Amino acid sequence: VKFTNPVFPGDTIYVETEVINKRESKSRPNDGLLFFEHRAKNQHGTVVMECRRTSLMKKKFAE
Known part of the structure; x- marks a missing residue:
C-alpha cells in the first residue's frame, strides 16, 4: 500500500479497482489468479x- 497524498477530515474518498492480469494457477487446476490495482x-x-x-479464485467451467 502506498499513500501518495494526505487525507483530511471531511474528505470524500472514492476507490477504483482494475483487473490488470489473470492466469491459471500452476498448483491448483480448478483455480485461477487475478491481479488487481x-x-x-x-x-x-x-x-x-x-x-x-x-486473489485466488475458483474457475467457472463452461457447461
Whole structure:
C-alpha cells in the first residue's frame, strides 16, 4: 500500500479497482489468479492511495 497524498477530515474518498492480469494457477487446476490495482481518490480527483493485490479464485467451467 502506498499513500501518495494526505487525507483530511471531511474528505470524500472514492476507490477504483482494475483487473490488470489473470492466469491459471500452476498448483491448483480448478483455480485461477487475478491481479488487481486499487486507487483511492479524494473529491478533487487527487490519488491518495494505491495498491496492488493478488486473489485466488475458483474457475467457472463452461457447461
